[in-house]
Every structure is written in C-alpha cells, then in structure tokens.
C-alpha cells in the first residue's frame with residue numbers, strides 16, 4: 058500500500074448514485090485507477106454511505122447524474138442529511154476554512170440533450186459547494202457524457218449528437234488518467 062510522505066496512505070472513499078449504469082461505470086473507472094495507484098478505496102452507493110464519516114478520509118469522490126440540471130433526489134437527500142449533521146456538530150464555519158489534507162472530487166454524468174454541458178455544471182457546482190462548506194478542497198469537477206437510456210431521440214438528436222454507448226472506453230480511459238494525475242499531484246504536495 059502506497060504511503061504519502063507523512064507516512065499515511067491516502068484514505069479514499071468513492072460514493073456514487075446511478076440509475077442506468079453510466080455513473081456507476083465512471084465510479085468503476087475511478088476505482089480501477091485508484092487501485093492501479095496503490096490505493097484501495099471504499100466504494101459505496103449513496104444509500105450505503107449515510108453512516109460514513111467524511112472527515113475520516115483524505116480523499117472523497119462523489120458521483121451523480123444530472124436530473125433536470127440538478128442531482129437526483131436521493132443525492133440531494135444525502136447532501137442535506139450530511140449538511141444537517143455537520144451544522145449540528147459545528148463543522149460548517151463562517152468563511153468555510155480549509156481543513157488540512159481533505160480533498161474532494163465531484164464527477165457527474167449527463168446527456169445534455171437540450172443545452173449540452175450547461176445541463177450538468179449546476180450539479181458539479183452544487184456538489185462542490187457541499188464539500189467546500191465542509192472545508193474540503195474541491196480538486197476537480199468532472200463531467201462525463203452518458204447515453205440517455207430508454208430515450209433514443211435524446212441520445213441521437215440532442216446537442217451532443219449520437220451519444221449511444223457512452224460513457225465509452227475512451228471516456229473511461231480519460232477518467233482513469235485524470236485520477237492518476239490527481240493522485241500524483243496530491244502525493245507530490247503531501
């Protein structure tokens with residue numbers, strides 16, 4: 058197991074929500090790249106992650122699709138439940154001071170049938186705000202195109218053209234290399 062210069066491994070959690078498998082594929086690519094970097098992440102669906110103590114991790118990934126340009130209801134509920142907990146504990150402070158060594162990455166999938174990437178950036182910003190309020194550094198917000206399963210027209214005639222089969226291997230390879238780059242950056246900074 059790789060350890061950083063402080064003698065600790067980069068303790069990592071990957072949380073995601075996925076109804077039709079696109080975001081799950083991206084979570085799988087994140088996990089694969091982490092393992093290749095010598096990190097064994099905990100990987101949880103949102104429904105399994107309610108009891109997770111986010112501050113126990115150095116690096117937290119949170120993934121969700123865009124549903125009407127916001128995170129889906131179960132993801133909103135998760136964020137609200139966590140916000141309530143951390144407000145009650147006094148973790149959400151004026152000016153949201155950084156908590157040393159805490160990093161988050163948000164990854165979002167979308168089909169962009171109407172206005173393209175603008176349909177998903179609010180999801181990334183929303184989830185990013187959650188982590189910034191907790192004092193995490195949001196190192197990246199990744200937006201990955203995903204087929205609109207069950208809605209052929211929205212996967213062929215939308216702003217992004219023919220997106221059937223996405224995220225494809227190329228999309229997932231990009232995610233993997235982005236993860237590797239991030240881990241190298243975090244290790245060189247520690």
Ligand SMILES: Cc1cc2nc3c(=O)[nH]c(=O)nc-3n(C[C@H](O)[C@H](O)[C@H](O)COP(=O)(O)O)c2cc1C
Pocket residue numbers: 074075076077078079080081122123124125126127166167168169170173176177202203204205206
């Ligand atoms: C109810 C619903 C609402 C959606 N709304 C949007 C949207 O507003 N913008 C968008 O780009 N994609 C939208 N999509 C498409 C999904 O974001 C996209 O297919 C995503 O990759 C699905 O992820 P999943 O397979 O992990 O569930 C929507 C899909 C569903 C089922």
